[in-house]
Amino acid sequence: MNLDTLDRDIDTERLVLRPLSEADLDDLFAVHGDDDVTHFLPSRTWTSRDDALAWLARHHAMHDERRVRRWVLVDRTDGRRIGDCMLFNFEAPAARAEIGFVLGRADWGRSLMREAAGALIATAFEALALRRIEAFADPQNGASDRLLRALGFVHEGTFRQRVVVKGEVRDSNAYGLLRDEWERLSLAR
Numbered sequence: 790m791n792l793d794t795l796d797r798d799i800d801t802e803r804l805v806l807r808p809l810s811e812a813d814l815d816d817l818f819a820v821h822g823d824d825d826v827t828h829f830l831p832s833r834t835w836t837s838r839d840d841a842l843a844w845l846a847r848h849h850a851m852h853d854e855r856r857v858r859r860w861v862l863v864d865r866t867d868g869r870r871i872g873d874c875m876l877f878n879f880e881a882p883a884a885r886a887e888i889g890f891v892l893g894r895a896d897w898g899r900s901l902m903r904e905a906a907g908a909l910i911a912t913a914f915e916a917l918a919l920r921r922i923e924a925f926a927d928p929q930n931g932a933s934d935r936l937l938r939a940l941g942f943v944h945e946g947t948f949r950q951r952v953v954v955k956g957e958v959r960d961s962n963a964y965g966l967l968r969d970e971w972e973r974l975s976l977a978r
């Protein structure tokens with residue numbers, strides 16, 4: 790079992806989650822080139838095409854080492870790539886992995902990432918036989934906290950001084966979602 794089983798599109802009502810490619814970079818500039826969007830992310834804000842290409846090269850290296858899979862969120866109505874989400878830190882023996890997500894500011898507040906992350910979580914639990922999915926978010930990141938809780942994640946604690954974001958040492962809230970919790974929630978939806 791490895792991440793190759795996830796090399797495919799994931800369909801939702803309003804979106805197609807499509808494996809990342811270089812053709813996505815122009816649209817993704819509106820996402821990763823916006824300081825408001827990257828505020829809580831360890832990665833730097835893109836200011837040039839070279840930044841985007843360097844980001845893509847890092848992604849490809851991790852992809853080829855089977856450390857990450859990343860999808861762009863394609864809006865079905867107009868084909869715009871409006872953000873991306875990823876699955877990484879997959880540990881097959883422990884049956885766990887971590888998710889991350891980012892959405893362009895123009896599309897915040899439409900529950901689009903809830904739709905995308907929900908589909909990614911369902912696919913990952915199924916395809917990789919995961920027992921647990923993890924996520925980390927800055928304690929000040931209210932939107933991420935709301936989203937993760939809405940997806941069923943439980944806040945399990947705070948890791949102190951875990952990351953450096955834009956040169957500042959920051960704590961991280963740790964969240965976990967267990968497969969049986971997800972299945973119960975899915976049945977109730």
Ligand SMILES: CC(C)(COP(=O)(O)OP(=O)(O)OC[C@H]1O[C@@H](n2cnc3c(N)ncnc32)[C@H](O)[C@@H]1OP(=O)(O)O)[C@@H](O)C(=O)NCCC(=O)NCCS
Nearest residue numbers: 826890891892897898899900901902903926931932933935
């Ligand atoms: C986190 C993010 C993906 C959420 O995406 P989204 O599609 O806008 O999420 P939703 O529309 O489902 O909204 C999430 C919830 O947060 C709430 N929210 C939005 N901004 C908020 C804020 N600043 N503080 C508190 N809550 C906020 C919304 O009202 C919504 O709550 P509700 O479901 O109870 O109504 C998006 O804000 C984003 O990309 N942020 C920048 C990148 C980032 O921080 N990524 C996560 C790193 S861990």
